[in-house]
Amino acid sequence: MIEEIIIFSTISGGVYALLALGFTLIYGVSGVVNLAHGSFYMLGAYMFYVFGTFLLKLPPVLALILAVVFVGIVSSILYRVTIHPVLGDEVGVMVVTVCLALIFQQLMLLVFGPPNVPVASLVKGSVIILDVTVTYARILALAVSILLFVSLWVFISKSKVGKAMRAVSQDREVAMLMGINTERLYMLAMAVSSMLAAIAGIFIAGSTTGVAGAWIWMHPLALSFSIVILGGLGSIKGSLIGGFIIGYAEQTVAIAAPEGGAIISVVPFTVMVLVLLLRPKGLFGKRIEMED
Amino acid sequence: MREDPESGKGIREKRRSKPSLGLTMHLLEVENLTKRFGGLTAVKNVSFNIDEGEMVGIIGPNGAGKTTLFNLISGFLEPDSGTVNFEGENITGLAPHKIVNKGIARTFQVVRPFRHLPVIANVMVALKSPRGARKIEWLKTMERKAADLLEDVGISELALEPAENVGHGTLKRLEMAKALATEPDLLMLDEPFGGLNPLETDFLTKSIMRMHLDEPSRGILIVEHKLYALMQIVQRVIVLHQGEKIAEGKPEEIAKNKMVIEVYMGKGM
Amino acid sequence: MVKSYLRRAYSSFAAHVFDIPPRLMAFLFFLILLIIPLAGLDPYYLSIMIYANVLAIFAASWDLLVGRTGQISLGHAIFFGIGGYSTALLFKFFGLPTWVTIPIALLVGCSAAVLIGFPCLRVKGPYLALVTMAFPIILHSIVKWSPLNHIFGGEFGIRGLPAFFAFLPIRQQRIAEYYLTMIFLFVVSVIIYKVANSKTGIVFVSILDDEVASKACGINLTKYKLMSFVISGLFGTLAGCLQAHLLKVSNPPMFELTWSFAPIIVTFLGGIGTIYGPLVGAYIYYILDKYFLTIQLPKLCEYFGAALPREFEYAKLLIFTLIVLILVIKWPRGIARFTTDKLEDLEEARDLDERGPRIWKRYKRKEKK
Numbered sequence: 001m002i003e004e005i006i007i008f009s010t011i012s013g014g015v016y017a018l019l020a021l022g023f024t025l026i027y028g029v030s031g032v033v034n035l036a037h038g039s040f041y042m043l044g045a046y047m048f049y050v051f052g053t054f055l056l057k058l059p060p061v062l063a064l065i066l067a068v069v070f071v072g073i074v075s076s077i078l079y080r081v082t083i084h085p086v087l088g089d090e091v092g093v094m095v096v097t098v099c100l101a102l103i104f105q106q107l108m109l110l111v112f113g114p115p116n117v118p119v120a121s122l123v124k125g126s127v128i129i130l131d132v133t134v135t136y137a138r139i140l141a142l143a144v145s146i147l148l149f150v151s152l153w154v155f156i157s158k159s160k161v162g163k164a165m166r167a168v169s170q171d172r173e174v175a176m177l178m179g180i181n182t183e184r185l186y187m188l189a190m191a192v193s194s195m196l197a198a199i200a201g202i203f204i205a206g207s208t209t210g211v212a213g214a215w216i217w218m219h220p221l222a223l224s225f226s227i228v229i230l231g232g233l234g235s236i237k238g239s240l241i242g243g244f245i246i247g248y249a250e251q252t253v254a255i256a257a258p259e260g261g262a263i264i265s266v267v268p269f270t271v272m273v274l275v276l277l278l279r280p281k282g283l284f285g286k287r288i289e290m291e292d
Numbered sequence: 293m294r295e296d297p298e299s300g301k302g303i304r305e306k307r308r309s310k311p312s313l314g315l316t317m318h319l320l321e322v323e324n325l326t327k328r329f330g331g332l333t334a335v336k337n338v339s340f341n342i343d344e345g346e347m348v349g350i351i352g353p354n355g356a357g358k359t360t361l362f363n364l365i366s367g368f369l370e371p372d373s374g375t376v377n378f379e380g381e382n383i384t385g386l387a388p389h390k391i392v393n394k395g396i397a398r399t400f401q402v403v404r405p406f407r408h409l410p411v412i413a414n415v416m417v418a419l420k421s422p423r424g425a426r427k428i429e430w431l432k433t434m435e436r437k438a439a440d441l442l443e444d445v446g447i448s449e450l451a452l453e454p455a456e457n458v459g460h461g462t463l464k465r466l467e468m469a470k471a472l473a474t475e476p477d478l479l480m481l482d483e484p485f486g487g488l489n490p491l492e493t494d495f496l497t498k499s500i501m502r503m504h505l506d507e508p509s510r511g512i513l514i515v516e517h518k519l520y521a522l523m524q525i526v527q528r529v530i531v532l533h534q535g536e537k538i539a540e541g542k543p544e545e546i547a548k549n550k551m552v553i554e555v556y557m558g559k560g561m
Numbered sequence: 562m563v564k565s566y567l568r569r570a571y572s573s574f575a576a577h578v579f580d581i582p583p584r585l586m587a588f589l590f591f592l593i594l595l596i597i598p599l600a601g602l603d604p605y606y607l608s609i610m611i612y613a614n615v616l617a618i619f620a621a622s623w624d625l626l627v628g629r630t631g632q633i634s635l636g637h638a639i640f641f642g643i644g645g646y647s648t649a650l651l652f653k654f655f656g657l658p659t660w661v662t663i664p665i666a667l668l669v670g671c672s673a674a675v676l677i678g679f680p681c682l683r684v685k686g687p688y689l690a691l692v693t694m695a696f697p698i699i700l701h702s703i704v705k706w707s708p709l710n711h712i713f714g715g716e717f718g719i720r721g722l723p724a725f726f727a728f729l730p731i732r733q734q735r736i737a738e739y740y741l742t743m744i745f746l747f748v749v750s751v752i753i754y755k756v757a758n759s760k761t762g763i764v765f766v767s768i769l770d771d772e773v774a775s776k777a778c779g780i781n782l783t784k785y786k787l788m789s790f791v792i793s794g795l796f797g798t799l800a801g802c803l804q805a806h807l808l809k810v811s812n813p814p815m816f817e818l819t820w821s822f823a824p825i826i827v828t829f830l831g832g833i834g835t836i837y838g839p840l841v842g843a844y845i846y847y848i849l850d851k852y853f854l855t856i857q858l859p860k861l862c863e864y865f866g867a868a869l870p871r872e873f874e875y876a877k878l879l880i881f882t883l884i885v886l887i888l889v890i891k892w893p894r895g896i897a898r899f900t901t902d903k904l905e906d907l908e909e910a911r912d913l914d915e916r917g918p919r920i921w922k923r924y925k926r927k928e929k930k
Contacts, residue, residue: 086890096889106879
């Protein structure tokens with residue numbers, strides 16, 4: 001059982017880190033707490049189904065790319081239309097994004113009905129590691145996550161756009177004074193963030209449950225913000241480490257507790273509440289607004 | 293001072309009699325206060341004392357650390373090192389509302405009214421604090437006490453106006469009323485003259501002097517840029533520059549201090 | 562907002578033309594509501610009103626916390642569910658009668674409010690919203706968790722809860738339930754009104770407006786935030802208890818996000834930040850939903866020979882959420898309207914509650930003597 005926990009935790013930890021990275025990216029760059037982040041995860045999985053099985057019958061890789069791009073485009077448009085108008089207002093942004101989340105949920109129910117839709121895994125087959133059967137799909141998920149995580153890290157540290165993002169996250173006004181077009185940057189951050197979520201959605205749904213339902217957006221959202229709170233809002237390093245910690249915690253509960261699968265939602269939330277009680281800054285977080 | 297409606301004479305209001313601290317204890321003792329923000333040291337080893345009834349001014353160019361100092365004393369920021377003693381008690385790092393209830397009240401450089409409350413309700417908030425709600429010799433209702441405070445600062449006509457709608461001068465005076473509501477033993481004013489026209493400045497100067505007369509044991513600490521107005525009020529001036537105290541003394545001395553003039557070059561008086 | 566403009570226009574009209582103070586208007590409104598059952602309505606329509614009353618209580622409790630004290634709560638469903646499940650568990654395991662289980666459930670709700678309040682107090686803004694979202698989801702998972710089915714009844718919850726007036730025939734039951742919820746709503750509204758317009762209410766608004774300035778006035782934010790949480794939690798729990806006994810079941814959906822979101826819809830529809838806003842909004846929402854959308858719309862479709870697809874169920878929530886979304890975007894200050902409307906509320910309160918001017922007049926009179 002221990003081996004199971006370790007292996008599956010590592011795998012899920014990696015993907016969770018990617019998911020959390022998206023969440024922290026949009027927050028760091030534009031200050032938006034995107035409660036619809038989980039919805040993009042869900043949308044990714046659903047779109048993968050649409051392009052791969054439902055509407056078109058594209059090969060999995062193509063379906064994946066199309067689905068992810070679709071989500072990216074939709075999210076940028078939505079950003080411009082719904083979030084941008086309320087940017088100054090934290091409460092407004094949260095209400096807007098929670099509205100979006102509910103709308104997406106109902107939309108999925110409307111279009112696809114309550115039954116879950118199948119999400120194919122990208123590769124078939126499995127391998128035995130340390131007495132545990134691990135599907136190639138899961139390994140692929142981890143590999144892709146690590147690859148993306150690293151690329152993003154490099155992108156943000158080295159590229160011009162990445163530097164602009166960092167500048168904006170540190171001091172919005174000065175960045176604007178230096179001629180950085182914040183609006184476009186925010187849209188880009190939104191697109192990237194949602195695409196990360198979509199990728200996570202396709203991989204996790206495909207390699208673990210094999211299905212997607214209209215309510216699967218809640219768990220990724222819970223994961224995203226608990227990881228980000230644990231790791232520290234705005235910290236990329238935090239998302240990585242936090243992702244693994246929560247991944248381990250979750251898998252331990254899922255495997256060790258009876259019917260653990262149903263109760264795993266409790267883990268990220270409990271961690272989050274504990275962190276906020278004991279060390280609100282998180283592990284690597286920047287200063288938290290407790291004062292104005 | 294209030295006018296007796298019948299005789300027209302001035303009535304000196306009896307306030308809570310406070311036992312004097314005596315000659316041994318300072319009202320406020322700030323020792324080696326230091327605060328860093330990342331790489332920047334906003335306040336560096338600042339020390340000074342204020343005694344009962346003293347009126348002290350703090351001046352310095354922008355960024356000298358004056359407001360940070362205020363925040364450190366009033367509990368809104370925790371110092372990295374150093375101590376703050378008030379009436380003999382160590383209050384370093386205490387929560388702001390606790391410090392208020394110990395007897396230090398402060399105003400803010402940029403006014404912070406409660407926009408959605410009428411002016412009088414703004415003051416009533418402060419009167420709801422434990423210290424503000426203390427009963428004095430004769431029982432006044434909270435509304436009456438608030439009304440009196442508004443009258444003290446001269447804005448009683450606007451009592452029922454939403455704070456959103458009143459002018460800057462009124463808001464500045466409202467800040468003052470809120471601070472006075474808790475009957476502080478130390479009153480800290482952060483740029484009280486900011487944005488006031490000459491008439492308002494004059495009125496405020498007189499108000500502060502009157503406050504001092506009404507309550508001789510209260511210490512007043514004022515951060516201000518309008519040196520002309522400030523120098524008229526205070527008995528002692530502390531000069532900050534880049535977080536450090538560079539001079540301290542009587543207003544006349546400071547005005548002639550070469551270092552201070554250099555530091556202020558261009559500011560003028 | 563159009564609504565607020567209408568309301569303002571109406572209340573000034575009512576106050577000046579008819580010379581009727583708004584308080585009296587509210588009283589008349591209540592009076593009308595009281596007579597409704599006697600109009601011989603079909604029990605179904607009464608049900609709409611009954612559940613609208615419960616929703617109004619729930620939304621009013623949320624409004625006190627969010628609209629008055631500025632603590633963003635996206636997890637109010639926690640109290641709803643705690644109310645429902647507490648009373649259900651007390652019935653299931655101890656067989657206690659309703660008039661015993663509900664007060665105990667309220668106590669549980671208050672204690673929960675304190676427990677939940679603590680982590681919430683220390684955080685602001687996005688963190689607060691996230692933390693508040695966490696609790697109902699945690700409890701939702703727990704009550705659905707199969708190993709605990711013998712306690713919580715799993716997916717189906719605890720059924721067979723006693724109705725309030727089980728000894729009456731159906732029609733009379735509904736009427737009695739209507740009056741019961743009406744009374745509760747009235748009491749809750751009065752209490753919230755009194756609290757909101759008291760000095761404590763003033764402190765609440767100060768916290769909403771500027772926490773730093775409030776602290777600088779010597780206010781212990783923790784104490785007041787907790788107070789707001791507890792009052793809000795108390796009435797939210799009450800709503801949950803009522804719902805559970807009206808539906809005779811207490812189940813996991815009580816903890817769902819839809820219930821946390823409902824007060825947002827209701828307050829947007831009815832007018833944010835006023836005392837009667839949640840009430841009006843609840844009625845509008847329920848009448849729109851359960852009457853127009855559930856009864857009239859299908860009838861309309863039948864008339865045109867079309868049938869409403871079964872999926873329309875899902876579209877309903879979508880429509881309401883979309884409305885809220887559009888409102889929030891169109892009027893970005895709409896959320897700040899929470900608070901701007903508060904101003905009008907306070908103006909009204911000033912007129913209604915002549916304490917302010919009265920004291921002032923008294924003071925001025927004294928001066929003249």
